[in-house]
Structure formats: structure tokens, C-alpha cells
Amino acid sequence: MKSRGGGNTGTSRGNRNKKPQQKQQQQPQRKKTAREVALDTLVKVAEAGAYSNLQLNRALQDAQLSRQDAGLATELVYGTIQHQRLLDERLSELVTKGFNKLTPWVLVLLRMSAYQLLMLDRIPPHAAVNEAVVIAKRRGHSGISGMINGVLRNMERSLAELKKPLVIADPVKRIGITYSYPDWLVKRWIGSYGEAVTEQICAAGNEPPHSSVRVNPLRLSRDKASTMLAEASGGEASVEASRLSEHALIVSGAGNLAGTEGYRTGLWSLQDESSMLVAEVCAPKPGMKVLDCCAAPGGKTTHLAELMEDRGQVIANDVHPHKKQLIEEQATRLGLTSIQAVTGDAAELASKFEPNSFDVVLLDAPCSGFGVIRRKPEIKWTKSAEDVLSIAALQEQLMDEAAKLVRPGGTLVYSTCTIEREENEHQVAKFLERHSEFKLDAKWPAQVLRPLQEAHAIAEPFSGMVQLLPQQFGSDGFFIARLTRQ
Numbered sequence: 001m002k003s004r005g006g007g008n009t010g011t012s013r014g015n016r017n018k019k020p021q022q023k024q025q026q027q028p029q030r031k032k033t034a035r036e037v038a039l040d041t042l043v044k045v046a047e048a049g050a051y052s053n054l055q056l057n058r059a060l061q062d063a064q065l066s067r068q069d070a071g072l073a074t075e076l077v078y079g080t081i082q083h084q085r086l087l088d089e090r091l092s093e094l095v096t097k098g099f100n101k102l103t104p105w106v107l108v109l110l111r112m113s114a115y116q117l118l119m120l121d122r123i124p125p126h127a128a129v130n131e132a133v134v135i136a137k138r139r140g141h142s143g144i145s146g147m148i149n150g151v152l153r154n155m156e157r158s159l160a161e162l163k164k165p166l167v168i169a170d171p172v173k174r175i176g177i178t179y180s181y182p183d184w185l186v187k188r189w190i191g192s193y194g195e196a197v198t199e200q201i202c203a204a205g206n207e208p209p210h211s212s213v214r215v216n217p218l219r220l221s222r223d224k225a226s227t228m229l230a231e232a233s234g235g236e237a238s239v240e241a242s243r244l245s246e247h248a249l250i251v252s253g254a255g256n257l258a259g260t261e262g263y264r265t266g267l268w269s270l271q272d273e274s275s276m277l278v279a280e281v282c283a284p285k286p287g288m289k290v291l292d293c294c295a296a297p298g299g300k301t302t303h304l305a306e307l308m309e310d311r312g313q314v315i316a317n318d319v320h321p322h323k324k325q326l327i328e329e330q331a332t333r334l335g336l337t338s339i340q341a342v343t344g345d346a347a348e349l350a351s352k353f354e355p356n357s358f359d360v361v362l363l364d365a366p367c368s369g370f371g372v373i374r375r376k377p378e379i380k381w382t383k384s385a386e387d388v389l390s391i392a393a394l395q396e397q398l399m400d401e402a403a404k405l406v407r408p409g410g411t412l413v414y415s416t417c418t419i420e421r422e423e424n425e426h427q428v429a430k431f432l433e434r435h436s437e438f439k440l441d442a443k444w445p446a447q448v449l450r451p452l453q454e455a456h457a458i459a460e461p462f463s464g465m466v467q468l469l470p471q472q473f474g475s476d477g478f479f480i481a482r483l484t485r486q
């Protein structure tokens with residue numbers, strides 16, 4: 001399994017063996033270890049429904065871990081959530097009584113330790129067990145640490161057996177348990193994509209995501225940005241041109257890219273490659289009037305303005321008042337002045353703006369998000385089939401409203417970061433039934449189509465919409481449709 005960025009695999013014993021300092025006025029707070037940071041984050045995600053990426057970022061900032069330890073904490077948080085079903089399956093065989101009644105932190109500690117034992121070959125099993133017992137002794141009574149010690153030692157003894165691939169005849173159960181996805185979702189995807197592709201989707205969803213930057217073409221070339229990124233990392237980073245977008249660079253080993261000088265001064269933005277295709281498919285020209293209906297935090301808005309050479313007007317709307325500032329911050333960082341951020345419900349935009357008045361309208365709709373499971377693995381466990389239905393109903397409403405604002409001959413681009421047909425192809429098909437004045441538009445920019453054709457990611461003849469799956473390019477799963485108003 002690929003790692004999410006190295007990480008210290010050692011134990012925390014070194015710290016605890018230091019002699020306590022005498023006569024100190026105030027005992028300095030003991031620094032949390034990587035495993036404690038991961039445990040606290042996982043408990044908050046499980047108990048309070050926090051988003052793993054936001055919660056982890058906050059925890060890492062507070063804990064001030066070394067880069068290696070931050071790598072380990074990140075690996076543990078994502079890996080434990082991603083493989084939760086398989087870990088629970090294995091643990092429930094060893095916790096003989098009351099697996100479902102365990103206190104949340106105990107359950108999470110067991111899962112996190114089982115993840116290290118079963119999935120991370122670079123962590124010595126005895127280190128994973130010892131560290132779990134140390135944490136358990138700090139947090140609970142001796143009965144709990146004894147139980148944790150017993151369960152994990154049993155697991156350690158049976159590792160060879162437990163690591164063997166599961167033999168299960170039912171494909172839904174086999175894929176669901178092996179890759180840790182809920183049955184309802186696996187069943188749905190097998191219905192949409194078939195068993196083999198579903199297995200690839202599920203495996204890809206457990207891989208660490210690439211980090212990619214979108215180079216600001218108004219400021220520098222992609223080659224120049226590539227050199228600068230490599231230099232900024234002291235030669236440690238690997239920087240490669242993206243296959244999918246001519247504005248994208250894939251960067252690994254450069255640490256926190258939001259901390260780079262080039263990011264701060266607007267030379268580049270952080271965005272997934274497939275997400276970059278959306279503005280490119282919009283293909284706006286300088287001087288145009290463009291509306292981004294669901295714009296925050298402004299990734300695609302700022303890309304649209306860059307492609308328009310910051311000439312014309314980009315109205316960036318979002319329903320949440322506090323998100324207006326996020327869009328404005330991104331525009332300011334990139335030095336873009338053609339963006340106007342506004343707050344409003346996209347279901348009511350036609351009463352706010354003149355109908356039929358925009359050259360391009362982008363609806364990057366709220367969605368179930370199953371294309372970004374690599375970044376937010378908890379959505380496997382928090383979203384339901386009912387959520388897909390209710391979000392699809394909202395998307396339908398927003399599409400109808402967005403359509404009213406497109407001028408005759410203008411373009412409507414609909415996108416989501418999910419792979420649910422109900423929210424994507426079926427949504428577009430139903431829209432076209434309701435709106436005979438719109439047609440799918442297959443005339444996409446050549447630089448967008450070429451890599452998709454080369455990878456056979458689109459059927460020929462091209463219909464004007466694409467469903468990118470995470471295993472095809474190692475990007476997020478994304479859906480994009482381009483429609484033209486007759």
C-alpha cells in the first residue's frame with residue numbers, strides 16, 4: 001500500500017524516560033504523540049461528525065508535530081477511516097464480548113492499532129501494540145489497557161492468517177469488506193459500472209490523493225512554476241506535469257503547499273486536476289459575463305477569471321454568507337479584480353439577475369461527494385442512499401434555475417465531484433427532457449479532450465459529458481457536462 005507521506009514509526013518511549021524537572025513553577029504540557037493526535041482526531045470524527053481533513057489540519061496545527069510525525073498521524077487518521085469495515089470485521093472476531101458497546105475512544109484505539117498491524121508493514125507490530133497500551137494506560141483503567149493488550153497481542157500472533165485475501169462468494173460482500181465500503185454503495189456501483197470497475201473504484205478510493213497545483217497562467221508558465229516548486233523544497237519534491245490539465249503540476253514530497261511563497265503570492269492555487277477541467281470546459285473568453293452559481297471557496301471561480309485574463313465579469317455566488325469572504329480572499333491572493341462575490345440561494349438566482357444574460361453559467365453543484373472519498377473517507381459511513389436522492393432533487397431545482405440565466409447561444413456547464421449516475425448522467429438526461437432549448441455540446445477544447453480520448457475515458461463519438469473515475473488518472477472522480485442553449 002502507498003503511504004501518505006512517510007512518518008515516524010518509532011515509539012514514544014524516549015519522551016517518557018526523561019526525568020521530570022524539579023521545582024518547576026508550572027509543568028509544561030506534555031506534547032502529544034503522533035498516535036495521540038490521530039486518536040483524538042478520529043474520536044472527534046466518529047463522535048461529533050467532524051470532517052476528517054478539517055479536524056486533522058486543526059489538530060496538526062495545535063500539536064506542532066515534526067514533519068515525520070505529522071505524516072504518521074495523517075496516515076493513521078485516513079487509513080483507519082478508510083479500512084474501518086475490514087478492521088471491525090477482524091477485531092470483532094477477537095473482542096469476544098460487547099464489541100458494539102466499546103467506549104468510542106477504546107474502539108477507535110483498537111481500530112487504529114489494527115490498521116497498523118494489518119496494513120502498515122513498515123511499523124513493527126510490537127511498536128503498534130506497545131504504543132496502544134501506553135495510550136490506554138494514560139486514558140483508562142487497568143482493565144481497559146489489559147483488554148487492549150490482549151486483543152492486539154492475539155491479532156499480532158495471527159497476522160499471517162488475518163492478512164490473507166478474503167474468500168467470499170457474494171461480490172457485494174467481498175468488495176465491501178475487502179475495501180471497506182458499505183454494501184448499499186457497492187451494490188449501487190456494481191449496478192452502474194459492473195463488478196470489475198467497482199472493485200477498481202473502491203481500491204482507488206483507498207489510495208492517498210495526489211497534491212496538485214494549478215499554475216496561474218497570468219503570472220508564469222507551467223515550466224517556470226515547476227522549477228520554482230522544486231527549488232522551494234530544496235530539491236526534495238518531485239514535480240510532474242499533469243496528464244489531464246495543461247495548467248496542472250503534480251507535486252509530491254513538498255510538504256504543505258499552502259505554505260509556499262508561490263501560493264501566498266498568487267503564482268499557483270491548490271486544486272485537484274479533474275476539478276481544473278471544469279473551468280477549461282466552460283472555455284470562457286476575455287470580456288464575457290460569467291456566473292458561478294455555487295462558487296465557494298472559489299477554486300473554479302478564480303480559474304475562470306484566469307482563463308478570461310481577468311477581463312469581463314465573473315459573479316461568484318454561494319448560499320452561505322461566511323463563504324463570500326473565502327472567495328474574496330482567493331481573488332485577492334491571485335490579484336484578480338474581475339470577480340464579484342455575492343451571497344444567495346442558487347434556487348432563486350433568476351430573480352436576482354437578468355434572465356438570459358450570461359454567456360457562461362457554471363453549476364458546480366452540491367453533491368454526495370463520492371468522487372472525493374480519498375480526501376474525505378468518512379463519507380463512506382455517513383452518507384446514505386436517501387442522501388443521494390435528496391441531493392439529486394436539489395440539483396434538479398438548481399439546474400432549472402441556472403438554465404434561466406443562460407443567454408441564447410450561451411453555455412451551461414454542470415459538474416459534480418461524485419460518481420453517482422443519479423446525480424450525473426441521469427440528471428442531465430432529465431434536464432434535457434425538460435429543456436428542449438438546451439443541447440449537449442461535444443465541442444470541448446482540444447487540450448481537454450485529447451488526454452480523455454487517449455485514456456479511453458470517453459466513448460466515441462463524444463456526447464458532451466464525461467464521468468471521470470478515480471482509478472483512471474489518479475484524480476478525484478468528477479462529472480462534467482457542457483450544454484448549449486439554442
Ligand SMILES: C[S@@+](CC[C@H](N)C(=O)[O-])C[C@H]1O[C@@H](n2cnc3c(N)ncnc32)[C@H](O)[C@@H]1O
Nearest residue numbers: 294295296297298299300318319345346364366
Ligand atoms: C461543490 S462545492 C463548490 C466548490 C467550488 N465551485 C470550487 O470549485 O471551489 C458546492 C458549494 O455549493 C454551495 N451551496 C450549497 N447549496 C447551495 C445553494 N442552494 N445555493 C448556492 N450555493 C449552494 C455550498 O456552500 C458549497 O460551497
